[in-house]
Amino acid sequence: MSTEKTSGPNDSLNFLEEIVEDDLRTGRVEHILTRFPPEPNGYLHIGHAKSIVVNFGLAQKYGGKTNLRFDDTNPSTEEQEYVDGILNDIRWLGYNPANVFFASDYFDQIYEWAKHLVGEGKAYVDFSTPEEIAVLKGTPTEPGKDSPYRNTSPEENLDLLERMRTGEFPDGHCVLRAKVDMTSPNMLLRDPIMYRIKHAHHHRTGDKWCIYPMYDWAHGQSDSIEGITHSICTLEFAPHRALYDWFIEQLSIYPSHQYEFSRFNLTYTVMSKRKLLQLVREGHVNGWDDPRMPTLAGMRRRGFLPESLREFATRIGVTKRENLIELSLLEFHIREGLNKIALRRFAVLDPLKVVIENYPEGQMEWLETENNPEDPETGKRALPFTRELFIEQDDFMENPPPKYFRLFPGGMVRLKSAFIIRCDRVEKDADGKPNTVYCSYVPESRSGQDTSGLKVQGVIHWLSAEHAKQAEVRLYDRLFQLENPGVEDDFKKSLNPTSLQVISHAMVEPALMEVTSGEKFQFTRLGYFCVDPDSTPGNPVFNRTVTLKDAWAKAQKK
RNA sequence: UGGCCCAUGGUGUAAUGGUAACACAGCAGUUUUUGGUACUGUUUUUCAGGGUUCGAGUCCUUGUGGGCCAACCA
Numbered sequence: 336m337s338t339e340k341t342s343g344p345n346d347s348l349n350f351l352e353e354i355v356e357d358d359l360r361t362g363r364v365e366h367i368l369t370r371f372p373p374e375p376n377g378y379l380h381i382g383h384a385k386s387i388v389v390n391f392g393l394a395q396k397y398g399g400k401t402n403l404r405f406d407d408t409n410p411s412t413e414e415q416e417y418v419d420g421i422l423n424d425i426r427w428l429g430y431n432p433a434n435v436f437f438a439s440d441y442f443d444q445i446y447e448w449a450k451h452l453v454g455e456g457k458a459y460v461d462f463s464t465p466e467e468i469a470v471l472k473g474t475p476t477e478p479g480k481d482s483p484y485r486n487t488s489p490e491e492n493l494d495l496l497e498r499m500r501t502g503e504f505p506d507g508h509c510v511l512r513a514k515v516d517m518t519s520p521n522m523l524l525r526d527p528i529m530y531r532i533k534h535a536h537h538h539r540t541g542d543k544w545c546i547y548p549m550y551d552w553a554h555g556q557s558d559s560i561e562g563i564t565h566s567i568c569t570l571e572f573a574p575h576r577a578l579y580d581w582f583i584e585q586l587s588i589y590p591s592h593q594y595e596f597s598r599f600n601l602t603y604t605v606m607s608k609r610k611l612l613q614l615v616r617e618g619h620v621n622g623w624d625d626p627r628m629p630t631l632a633g634m635r636r637r638g639f640l641p642e643s644l645r646e647f648a649t650r651i652g653v654t655k656r657e658n659l660i661e662l663s664l665l666e667f668h669i670r671e672g673l674n675k676i677a678l679r680r681f682a683v684l685d686p687l688k689v690v691i692e693n694y695p696e697g698q699m700e701w702l703e704t705e706n707n708p709e710d711p712e713t714g715k716r717a718l719p720f721t722r723e724l725f726i727e728q729d730d731f732m733e734n735p736p737p738k739y740f741r742l743f744p745g746g747m748v749r750l751k752s753a754f755i756i757r758c759d760r761v762e763k764d765a766d767g768k769p770n771t772v773y774c775s776y777v778p779e780s781r782s783g784q785d786t787s788g789l790k791v792q793g794v795i796h797w798l799s800a801e802h803a804k805q806a807e808v809r810l811y812d813r814l815f816q817l818e819n820p821g822v823e824d825d826f827k828k829s830l831n832p833t834s835l836q837v838i839s840h841a842m843v844e845p846a847l848m849e850v851t852s853g854e855k856f857q858f859t860r861l862g863y864f865c866v867d868p869d870s871t872p873g874n875p876v877f878n879r880t881v882t883l884k885d886a887w888a889k890a891q892k893k
Numbered sequence: 894u895g896g897c898c899c900a901u902g903g904u905g906u907a908a909u910g911g912u913a914a915c916a917c918a919g920c921a922g923u924u925u926u927u928g929g930u931a932c933u934g935u936u937u938u939u940c941a942g943g944g945u946u947c948g949a950g951u952c953c954u955u956g957u958g959g960g961c962c963a964a965c966c967a
Contacts, residue, residue, distance in 0.1 A: 346907095347906090347907050347908075347909095349907095374966085374967050376966090376967085406967065408966095408967080409967075411966095412967090465964085468965080469963070469964095472963060474894095474895085474963055475894085475895055475896070475962065475963060476894045476896095477894095477895080477963095506965090507965060519896085520895050520896040520897085521895095521896060521897075521962075522895095522896085522962055522963050523963095528964095528965055530965090531965035532965080533965085547965095549964095549965075549966085550967050551967095554967085570898065570899090570960080570961070571961055571962080572967090573897060573898060573961075573962090574896080574897060574898090574961070574962050575962095576897095577897090595898085597898090597899085597960090599905090602904090608967095650905080650916065651905060651906075652905065652906045652907085653906095654899090654905090654906075655898065655899060656898095656899055656900070656906095656959095656960090657899070657900090657959065658904085658906095659904075659905090660904070660917095661904050661905080661917070661918065663904085663917065663918060664904075664905070664916080664917050664918080666917095667916085667917060667918090668917095670929090670930095674930065679927080704926095708927080708929095709930065709931095738928095741928090750926095751926055751927070752926070753926095782926065783926095785926090791926090792928090793926095793928085794925095794926045794927065795927090857927085859929085860928085860929070861927090862929095883928095883929050883930095884928090884930095885928070885929085886928045886929085887928040888928085889928095890928085
């Protein structure tokens with residue numbers, strides 16, 4: 336048998352890594368410096384997580400650094416709350432920016448550069464209305480026409496710009512535009528706006544400015560000031576690159592370069608900030624950190640591990656293609672991470688009482704069970720076993736289908752880490768729902784010292800009724816029922832009505848009464864759960880992060 | 894009807910002119926006191942036509958299909 340098998344994605348580079356290696360080899364750059372440039376107008380989501388992993392990951396791999404730069408050029412939508420949240424999310428994901436900067440740190444320099452361009456006749460103040468500007472801009476297939484203000488002298492423009500800055504004009508009265516090419520096939524080159532007037536309070540510069548630079552007139556300049564070698568963004572910015580380069584060339588400043596990769600889409604998820612904001616505002620979810628949200632805050636509260644997210648982001652790759660990633664890939668990485676570290680605990684979400692009729696009343700014994708079979712060093716714990724127990728309703732069926740190997744009348748099942756029991760009879764409510772199952776146990780079948788010789792296929796979890804404690808459990812499911820809700824006219828039409836199911840009286844083992852917010856467990860046979868911050872002493876709340884894979888449930892669906 | 898970007902299994906990503914592979918998903922099985930985990934096997938792939946070449950997923954060309962661009966948003 337050959338053991339030489341060394342192909343796979345691990346030894347191949349994505350296109351950004353190829354560019355970087357090339358730049359390093361040819362000496363275009365000595366060290367790479369990337370940046371992650373969020374606008375502080377919302378919370379980070381899983382799409383940003385990929386961008387963070389790409390930017391920080393690339394720098395880490397090649398011994399470079401990454402700055403965090405808040406793109407705060409629009410005071411009307413940006414807030415300090417978001418700055419704090421974003422910083423927190425990035426650190427949680429496992430990254431530390433080399434520097435934390437703000438585009439607003441550079442407003443003075445950017446203004447000086449604007450004056451320079453005006454002085455050279457490469458920018459002008461335009462008093463046209465937004466409508467007039469739009470009409471003269473043309474369309475993608477028709478060239479635009481020059482604005483009547485395009486040939487104002489540099490001297491007059493300099494004066495006008497200064498008056499814009501000092502607050503002489505009201506909002507929207509005029510704009511500063513770059514003089515590029517009104518006939519360019521690239522719409523962004525048709526005399527793009529550099530500054531607009533906004534008499535608004537800025538979260539950092541206060542009331543110092545009433546003109547604010549547009550994205551194109553701030554981003555590349557900020558990159559250049561910081562000496563960013565590789566300015567990585569998503570595909571929709573590709574047409575901006577021509578402008579990015581144009582400004583840098585006109586100013587003869589450090590030539591940062593822009594590279595674009597495709598953003599990713601996730602099935603059953605929307606990712607646009609606008610839509611996420613709508614979900615929050617309209618109360619379809621309980622805030623930005625609702626565990627159903629694809630925000631980092633939501634996923635953290637849901638119980639996702641940052642390393643799972645990093646691995647997922649790496650696995651989906653970096654390309655320029657449209658793509659729609661299956662949610663099951665994310666879930667795979669979540670389970671993989673949690674399987675190794677989550678301690679196992681017993682919980683019964685939908686209790687059904689079991690009475691072991693041949694087990695003496697009042698008797699109790701401690702039975703040992705492992706905390707995590709994947710990690711023996713986590714040791715064992717003891718569970719109290721008594722005559723009256725709880726099992727899941729799901730684990731009993733009066734008339735089971737073929738291959739059902741849990742409990743049914745006349746059938747036997749193993750209580751995990753305890754005994755084998757046989758179901759003798761069942762007592763039902765008036766509506767026919769089983770309410771108590773009477774069983775007998777096999778004393779010599781005790782786990783670890785089973786001499787019964789019996790073989791049973793099913794193993795189920797259980798709780799001593801007398802010792803079990805109540806807890807709230809929140810079961811989360813996908814927020815949308817459609818694979819690609821974002822492409823519908825109304826994405827909210829496919830909202831999943833059962834994306835949250837609250838079980839206020841689940842039963843759990845006593846040890847789960849003393850937990851801390853954020854702690855993660857596997858509830859044996861049910862899934863991974865995480866302690867919600869809503870928990871109070873004695874009243875824990877558990878969020879279901881993700882279910883376990885369930886071959887039986889899958890087979891039943893067919 | 895202008896410009897830019899893109900096209901490899903169900904999904905995503907490799908293969909850098911020389912045997913189309915990896916992961917997830919699916920299916921089948923082994924192990925298992927979690928119908929979990931682990932392990933094994935397996936179904937399924939180069940958008941179409943033309944060209945260059947001994948040889949094309951890869952290069953050229955023409956189509957076709959998809960995405961992006963006409964905020965004083967980023």
